[in-house]
Amino acid sequence: MAVYTDITDEELAGLLADFDLGQPLAFKGIAEGVENSNFLLETETGRYILTVYEKRVKADDLPYFLGLMQWLARRGYPCPTPIADRSGEALKTLRGKPCVIVSFLSGLSARRPTAALCREAGEGLAWLHLAGEGFSMTRPNDLGQAAWALLFSRLKDQAEALKPGLAATLEADLAKFSAGWPTGLPGGTIHADYFPDNVFFQSQRFAGTIDFYFACTDAYAYDVAVALNAWCFEPDGSFNITAARQLVAGYESRRPLTEAERAALPILAHGAAMRFFLTRLHDWGATPAGALVRPKDPLEYERKLAVHRSSPDLVLFGAPA
Template sequence: MAVYTKIKTDELINFLKLYDLDELISWQGIAEGVENSNFFIETKSDKYILTIYEKRVAKTDLPFFLNLMGHLNSNQFPCPKPIFNIKGKLLNSIQDKPAALFSFLNGSSVKNPSIHHCYQAGSYLSIIHKKSSSFSMKRKNKLSAEGWKELFLKLDNRINSIDRDLFSIITEEFKYISNNWPENLPSGIIHADLFPDNVFFEDNDISGVIDFYFACNDFLAYDIAIAINAWCFNDTNNLEIHKSAALLNGYQQFRSLDKIEKQKFPILVRGAALRFLLTRTYDSIHLVDGALVKPKNPIEFLDKLKYIRNISSFEEYINDKS
């Protein structure tokens, strides 16, 4: 979550008149995240999240995202519920930008996930895959192997100010991963951004999953690979195998990976690291002036990628010998 669009109280009050809500008590911007502008809204009787869509989120994709969250919510998955306005619409606008209102989820994210947190993250990821299998809408992953090329072509030697070898490493990895990316793995709807800051816990158990704005159709195992990158590395960006094993075991509690998925898993994890290295590098040199936002450090994923490219088997992610 983040704030790019700054709004005034009277603008918010006029927006909320579109909904059947109680009187506004308080509101504030939420600084975390990099994609959209988000605000915490409190009325006399309830709490909500207002999201204003911008940057990489295309308006044509919004029906997919909103209806997916509605589908999951109606199937008892703990995610934000899109709120219909008094005219039966999910999507409205503020300052000529699309905007939507959501139910508020209790809980908070964890900064340093434990083995238990990783196991739960894996199990809830498989539940997303299972419960979304009956969702009929589809969306292509614009940030999978094909989409990386567009970002790659927008980078140049300027990024070596971040790390002197960054451009050469990204070039090398882009070529290798593109040439070795798998085909025809089990596919479905994936979250594609299941980082710890997108998962809320209460009493050490998951209470909600947020930020479905990268959700799309792609390889299910690629979603797990993203989660490995997000949950299972320590502060020095080395893999903690007991955490990756917990996440994989949690996932396979509900869906077992097949032989080909396991065979291709190392390249999927490597590709996931490259994906976030590319987007974080791009964002770090294309900052929005005046935005209340905290850009994320690309060096984290450069270090992870250097580690991951030395892993050649699925077993190295799941066989905890400690």
């Protein structure tokens, strides 16, 4: 939830002068996306979202993200489509910051997804993986397993302060990932942040995916593991096996998992919990008092880490037999 950049009427008019979108009819900051400022923009030709990229998104990565959305949209995947200006350029600048106008995607995200919506979400994720095939650009997962040890080394004291003894426990987790992280799994373009916030539904059916700003090249099953953590835990910290079964069943209705992928799910889910724990812990300490964004509680993911640590087979019980 964030609008970091205020746009004046003159700045908006100047931007729109490069496009064939007609006069602006409405313009409202919206509470969507944590990393960027987003505005609902209505013009004579339709509705759009204007995204202004704040400093956390690397400008060098933007051609990858925009290229991916264009690729997916051209292949019929429901996602925001970057709109090119008259000279064919989608990546623009506003107040010295990169920005883009994308098509408006209808749909509502689920605040408390049901098992039925988990199935829909799983299907939408497999569709994303299939639609991404053939996309020629790649981007390493800079928040992947190889990055966690360094990230942890900078946050060790904060982790210990959060819960005495936690630093040593996390070090044991990291050693396990180092020794046994699966390689050679089927992969390609993954979303890497497939959370309920980023998935839209209409009339209880999957309607589209937004926020591709963590997308990267990695194992498909890692994306499934991220989604299992994000969609299938109850607010009380328990893992909802029904929801997990449905998510995987929905996924497999479009793209069956290989035996190797299925066998890798426990460690992938454990690792995916580490990734979100570490970045949340970082944001928790780094957010200045008075910021307009409330950082997410790292303890939510500390509890998920504990679940995967103590019951590594839990996510397997979620998969169909």
